[in-house]
Amino acid sequence: xxxxxxxxxxxxxxxxxxxxxxxxxxxxxxxxxxxxxxxxxxxxxxxxxxxxxxxxxxxxxxxxxxxxxxxxxxxxxxxxxxxxxxxxxxxxxxxxxxxxxxxxxxxxxxxxxxxxxxxxxx
Amino acid sequence: xxxxxxxxxxxxxxxxxxxxxxxxxxxxxxxxxxxxxxxxxxxxxxxxxxxxxxxxxxxxxxxxxxxxxxxxxxxxxxxxxxxxxxxxxxxxxxxxxxxxxxxxxxxxxxxxxxxxxxxxxxxxxxxxxxxxxxxxxxxxxxxxxxxxxxxxxxxxxxxxxxxxxxxxxxxxxxxxxxxxxxxxxxxxxxxxxxxxxxxxxxxxxxxxxxxxxxxxxxxxxxxxxxxxxxxxxxxxxxxxxxxxxxxxxxxxxxxxxxxxxxxxxxxxxxxxxxxxxxxxxxxxxxxxxxxxxxxxxxxxxxxxxxxxxxxxxxxxxxxxxxxxxxxxxxxxxxxxxxxxxxxxxxxxx
Numbered sequence: 001x002x003x004x005x006x007x008x009x010x011x012x013x014x015x016x017x018x019x020x021x022x023x024x025x026x027x028x029x030x031x032x033x034x035x036x037x038x039x040x041x042x043x044x045x046x047x048x049x050x051x052x053x054x055x056x057x058x059x060x061x062x063x064x065x066x067x068x069x070x071x072x073x074x075x076x077x078x079x080x081x082x083x084x085x086x087x088x089x090x091x092x093x094x095x096x097x098x099x100x101x102x103x104x105x106x107x108x109x110x111x112x113x114x115x116x117x118x119x120x121x122x
Numbered sequence: 123x124x125x126x127x128x129x130x131x132x133x134x135x136x137x138x139x140x141x142x143x144x145x146x147x148x149x150x151x152x153x154x155x156x157x158x159x160x161x162x163x164x165x166x167x168x169x170x171x172x173x174x175x176x177x178x179x180x181x182x183x184x185x186x187x188x189x190x191x192x193x194x195x196x197x198x199x200x201x202x203x204x205x206x207x208x209x210x211x212x213x214x215x216x217x218x219x220x221x222x223x224x225x226x227x228x229x230x231x232x233x234x235x236x237x238x239x240x241x242x243x244x245x246x247x248x249x250x251x252x253x254x255x256x257x258x259x260x261x262x263x264x265x266x267x268x269x270x271x272x273x274x275x276x277x278x279x280x281x282x283x284x285x286x287x288x289x290x291x292x293x294x295x296x297x298x299x300x301x302x303x304x305x306x307x308x309x310x311x312x313x314x315x316x317x318x319x320x321x322x323x324x325x326x327x328x329x330x331x332x333x334x335x336x337x338x339x340x341x342x343x344x345x346x347x348x349x350x351x352x353x354x355x356x357x358x359x360x361x362x363x364x365x366x367x368x369x370x371x372x373x374x375x376x377x378x379x380x381x382x383x384x385x386x387x388x389x390x391x392x393x394x395x396x397x398x399x400x401x402x403x404x405x406x407x408x409x410x411x412x413x414x415x416x417x418x419x420x421x422x423x424x425x426x427x428x429x430x431x432x433x434x435x436x437x438x439x440x441x442x443x444x445x446x447x448x449x450x451x452x453x454x455x456x457x458x459x460x461x462x463x464x465x466x467x468x469x470x471x
Contacts, residue, residue: 008307008308008309009192009193009196009231009232011231012230012231012232012309012422012423012424013192013231013232013233013234014231014232014233014234014408014411014423015234016233016236017236018238020412021224021235021236021238021246021411022246023410023411023412024233024235024410024411025224025235025246025249025250026249027393027395027410027411028253028257028261028392028393029250029252029253029257029261030393030394030395031249032395033256033394033395034249034252035252038252038256038257052245052248052249053245055248056244056245056248087137087140088179088181089137089140089154089155089179090137090140092135092137092154092155092177092179092217093135093136093137093155094137096135096155096251097134097135099248099251100132100251100252100255103248103252104132110132110255110256111256
């Protein structure tokens with residue numbers, strides 16, 4: 001399986017350098033779409049947080065985001081230490097979801113598309 | 123961990139299936155992280171058909187984990203493309219230690235960003251996270267020409283998928299009734315074939331009264347059945363499949379599908395800042411990465427355009443024959459017949 005995949009992807013896989021990666025992400029996910037157009041109308045919390053640096057600064061100031069001071073490996077984020085029984089995957093999923101929630105508390109609610117069921121027509 | 127009960131539920135990440143394989147695939151695969159819409163089945167009921175994006179996690183970044191995580195991601199992207207008709211690209215992330223990589227797999231190949239340390243480059247990390255969580259379906263690789271309706275009915279809600287195509291010089295709405303075939307390849311043509319019927323509620327000019335009249339006379343509207351074939355074709359070839367079918371039809375060759383329409387599927391540009399309708403192609407995604415160094419000139423990929431073919435009649439699948447003898451009789455009839463077979467209509471998709 002892995003060998004087949006390697007053959008399939010050989011020669012058609014792009015590994016972008018850092019400047020191209022940044023440009024790619026900025027084009028695919030522009031700031032104004034992420035922080036303005038993807039929010040529900042009327043849910044804006046703070047109009048000054050419409051850029052990613054401003055949002056990050058706000059989250060840091062509120063102590064909602066950033067490495068924990070007592071975490072030597074800098075793995076504690078969002079003032080949320082991982083329980084010892086938690087797997088790294090569970091911790092990362094929890095971290096991502098917490099961060100998304102804190103962003104919404106700070107800037108407003110994301111537009112909520114309905115779930116329409118499974119995709120495949122069988 | 124799923125946070126569906128939270129106030130600001132939207133799409134959420136889940137790690138349950140890092141130890142439990144997802145449903146809907148012939149082989150067991152366990153993505154470390156899943157991104158799915160709130161309300162979709164989760165945990166043991168999670169299905170490849172509902173996955174919006176996924177992630178792979180490795181404890182550290184090394185040459186070995188960089189390669190192995192990419193190959194694992196490619197395999198899972200292939201599963202999603204096979205499980206979700208009307209999906210043309212799959213985004214995913216790889217967390218290698220504290221480095222995040224963003225990948226997109228499509229019919230032309232794959233694009234991976236450089237790795238960004240989430241501590242040193244939090245602005246890139248948060249852009250990826252927000253982009254996946256809030257990005258439109260188009261940005262996540264879904265076909266914007268396919269509309270998904272939720273039909274609320276007593277007892278059970280139904281999902282209906284439809285698309286608008288040009289038939290006999292007029293826009294016609296087709297309801298996708300049945301998936302006949304979907305390619306299991308990661309790259310290349312990505313052929314998908316549906317059986318479809320005309321949407322009896324559709325009014326190309328948007329005249330409400332006409333629609334109401336059709337509703338008032340149920341069963342009187344035409345239920346013409348057609349076959350829709352979507353695939354990603356090489357635009358540099360001299361003849362398209364539709365052109366070949368047309369040539370054969372004009373030459374009087376019998377027993378082949380009759381071409382109703384052939385078109386290149388139009389879509390919004392993948393970059394939200396470019397408000398243009400363009401023909402869908404694998405070039406569009408890669409054009410987002412072009413910079414001063416022009417990686418397009420340094421990299422190769424499969425240049426493909428999204429083609430849609432509408433034909434008739436609707437045939438039977440070879441797998442729908444009840445036994446080998448029945449199939450052989452049908453083939454013998456087909457070979458011996460000078461005219462289109464009416465009993466067993468055989469078609470090759």
